[in-house]
Amino acid sequence: MNSPPAKRRRGKPKGRHPYKRLSAPFVRSAPPGRHCDGNGLYLYVQKSGTRSWIQRLVIRGRKRELGLGSVELVSLAEAREQALTNRKLARAGGDPLAEKRRLGGIPTxxxxxxxxxxxxxxxxxxxxxxxxxxxxxxxxxxxxxxxxxxxxxxxxxxxxxxxxxxxxxxxxxxxxxxxxxxxxxxxxxxxxxxxxxxxxxxxxxGPQHDVVQHHRALPHRDVAAAIEPVRAGDRGKVDTLAFEFMVLTAARGAEVRGAVWSEMDQDSGVWTIPASRMKTGREQRVPLCGRALEILEAAKKLRGGENPVVFVNERGRPLDGKRMNRLLRKHGIAAVPHGFRSSFRDWAAEETDHPREVVEAALAHVVKNKVEAAYRRTDLFERRRHLMDAWSAYLAGERRDPGAGPAP
CATH class of the missing domain: 1.10.150.130 (Tyrosine recombinase, N-terminal domain)
Structure with a gap:
């Protein structure tokens, strides 16, 4: 029977690697500390008297430590057998830790x-x-x-x-x-x-050759004619109000459907969309023209303003995206809600002299040039208000100065 050394050694043992150095009686009576048996197997005795097996291995170039269980559940012979299995697996390039997790149940x-x-x-x-x-x-x-x-x-x-x-x-x-x-x-x-x-x-x-399919949109000259029958046929209905509000603000459909009253400053004519609701992840201030403010007043009267959401259905819930699509199909409008942002963009480019950066800011597009984005600290809000007022006037058939408006 092998007997343990009388004096505990610290650090890595010198000379030949230990092999089956421990004995069953020593396992039961060993003092606190770590006692090496061989193949990286150690008996770990805590000051409380708790005894367990651990193994130190190099797994794929990294030093790792595995717990093999309590002495009360795992005998010395069983611990040696498991330690030898783990060492062979590690030498072959495997990972005993991963194997242990697999035994715990791999999810589908x-x-x-x-x-x-x-x-x-x-x-x-x-x-x-x-x-x-x-x-x-x-x-x-x-x-x-x-x-x-x-x-x-x-x-x-x-x-x-x-x-x-x-x-x-x-x-x-x-x-x-x-x-x-x-x-x-x-x-x-x-x-x-x-x-x-x-x-x-x-x-x-292999490579993909996608055919880019843009959102169906109307020519900007046809937008006013499309709004009129919708407004006349469903006057005062929440779908109609949300649709016209979306066109006037050139906002995304999800931003309009999720709008809440706390975002609206009707006195100042500003709709502030928080970053959490924006596709860009940045807060967006939207200038509201006179007609957009009228729509908000009409929406408030529909439900008495008691719902925190601006545009809600009959059950008091926010409108879903399909509802606005159905509205356009009902009136034979060959476009999708998102397409009206494209109509607005074409109008701004063809019918006005507003700078490109003002139009892009109105559409809440991110500046892709990192240097330009780092230096642009303004959201061009006042110039955008001038732009959106001109868009509202265009849809109403009014003549309005197409210029860029006052300098910031």
Whole structure:
């Protein structure tokens, strides 16, 4: 029977590596400290008397420490056997820690996707984005790999998912690729797999040749004629008010549908959209023309102004995007809500002398040139008010000075 040294050694043992140095009686009576047995196995005795097994290994170039369990549950012989198995796996390039996690239960790809969505949700601007993110995988990825362990998803699986849509539904295919890749990256971070098969698929799938399809929009000369029948046919209805307000402000549909009264300063004629609701992630001040203020008064009378949301449906909830689309189809308007921003942009370029940067600021577009963006500290608000008043006058059939307005 091997007996332990009388004096405890500190640091790495000198000379030959220890092998089966400990004994069962010593395990039961060892003083506090760490006692080496061999193959990186140590008996760890705490001052409280608690005894457990740990193993020190170099795994893929990094020093790691693994817990092998309590002495009460794991015998010396069992600890030695596990330590030898772990060491062989590490020498072969494997990861005993990952293996340990696998034994704890690997989630399926669908379960992993749900956890990824929950982890990312707080950083997304809206709940709708989280639903769309997950829905994309539900439709295209889950039928093939939803029930497959996230560690077992292969490049062949992902290739089978992407091939049918890569050249026919280019944007959707890119979203699927990006989101499958994100789930597998999370699995790598959790040590459930060592590689991401999405990283080597693009050369196999080949280049995409998307045909750019712009939002359907009306020529700016036809916008006033489109507003009139909508206003006459559904006078005073919330859909009509929201639609005209969107056209007058050149705002995005989601920004209008989510508008709340606390954002509106009707005395000053300013609508301040917080950064959390903007696509750009930056606060936007929108100048309100006289007709836009009239629309707000009409919206307030519909529900008595008791709802915090400006444009609400019959159940007191914000309008959904489909409702405005249905309104346009009902009146035979060959455009989508977002297309009216394009109509506004064309009008500003063709019919006015307003500088490009003023028009782009009215559309809440981000300055792409980093140097220019760093030096531009103004939002050109007063010049934008002049621009939006001119747009309102144009839609009303009035003649208005098309110039750039007063200098800032």
């Amino acid at each position: 790809f669908a379960e992993a996707a749900r956890r990824v969505v929950e982890q990312k949700r707080a950083g997304w601007r809206s709940a709708a984005h989280a639903r769309n993110w997950f829905r994309t995988l539900e439709i295209h990825a889950f039928p093939r790999i939803g029930d497959v362990a996230v560690s077992e998803v292969t490049s062949g699986d992902v290739l089978e998912i992407l091939t049918p849509i890569w050249h026919t539904k280019g944007p959707t295919a890119r979203f699927v690729h990006m989101r499958v890749r994100a789930v597998l990256e999370w699995a790598i971070a959790m040590d459930w797999r060592t590689d991401n098969p999405c990283n080597r698929l693009l050369p196999v799938l």
